[in-house]
Amino acid sequence: xxxxxxxxxxxxxxxxxxxxxxxxxxxxxxxxxxxxxxxxxxxxxxxxxxxxxxxxxxxxxxxxxxxxxxxxxxxxxxxxxxxxxxxxxxxxxxxxxxxxxxxxxxxxxxxx
Amino acid sequence: xxxxxxxxxxxxxxxxxxxxxxxxxxxxxxxxxxxxxxxxxxxxxxxxxxxxxxxxxxxxxxxxxxxxxxxxxxxxxxxxxxxxxxxxxxxxxxxxxxxxxxxxxxxxxxxx
Numbered sequence: 112x113x114x115x116x117x118x119x120x121x122x123x124x125x126x127x128x129x130x131x132x133x134x135x136x137x138x139x140x141x142x143x144x145x146x147x148x149x150x151x152x153x154x155x156x157x158x159x160x161x162x163x164x165x166x167x168x169x170x171x172x173x174x175x176x177x178x179x180x181x182x183x184x185x186x187x188x189x190x191x192x193x194x195x196x197x198x199x200x201x202x203x204x205x206x207x208x209x210x211x212x213x214x215x216x217x218x219x220x221x222x223x
Numbered sequence: 224x225x226x227x228x229x230x231x232x233x234x235x236x237x238x239x240x241x242x243x244x245x246x247x248x249x250x251x252x253x254x255x256x257x258x259x260x261x262x263x264x265x266x267x268x269x270x271x272x273x274x275x276x277x278x279x280x281x282x283x284x285x286x287x288x289x290x291x292x293x294x295x296x297x298x299x300x301x302x303x304x305x306x307x308x309x310x311x312x313x314x315x316x317x318x319x320x321x322x323x324x325x326x327x328x329x330x331x332x333x334x335x
Contacts, residue, residue, distance in 0.1 A: 115241065115316075115318070118320070125320065127272075127324075163274070170284070172284070198330060202330070204330060204331040205329070206327065206328065207328045208230070208237065208326070208328075209324070210237050210322035210324040210325060212321070213323060214320070215319070215321070217318045217319075218318075
């Protein structure tokens with residue numbers, strides 16, 4: 112599912128996350144929901160785009176106003192525990208990239 | 224589907240694209256395939272991550288070594304025509320963001 116949102120003027124930041132699931136997803140859905148809620152409540156949160164494929168792989172882009180907000184959220188104690196559980200149990204692999212959005216274009220058809 | 228690839232050391236660039244389809248997708252699949260092939264052949268292309276949801280919305284991240292490669296590809300004549308057709312026919316809306324990847328982490332479990 113993509114939850115679109117109106118972007119601010121650049122620059123702002125994007126965290127691009129890909130995950131591949133392990134075979135042990137016990138507790139994952141609840142933690143994922145909790146982290147989404149907690150992440151949205153962090154200072155600097157702007158919005159997200161996310162999709163999951165048929166194999167349970169996620170592609171997620173989470174947007175923040177600035178790099179410091181991302182660093183703070185990464186170090187949040189409950190988030191650190193979730194990251195540890197992800198490595199120990201839920202993910203077979205993941206990538207995380209922090210990127211500065213320099214240019215952005217949004218398009219929709221002109222109203223007739 | 225996510226096609227993962229090995230990232231280089233940052234900095235490098237990511238183009239984050241979200242699209243929502245129109246009701247006229249005639250010719251879209253062929254053009255999408257052609258643009259993927261042509262895009263991969265451009266100087267600076269590194270790889271991509273992409274997923275499509277059940278409603279036909281795409282979330283795609285395409286990686287390049289540098290911003291100039293992205294600007295060149297955006298102005299490629301065949302790509303310009305594809306962008307025009309996208310606006311005129313295939314997309315109900317889209318967003319494009321050009322972002323500089325500053326930090327990247329990849330994780331997979333240690334081999335026992």
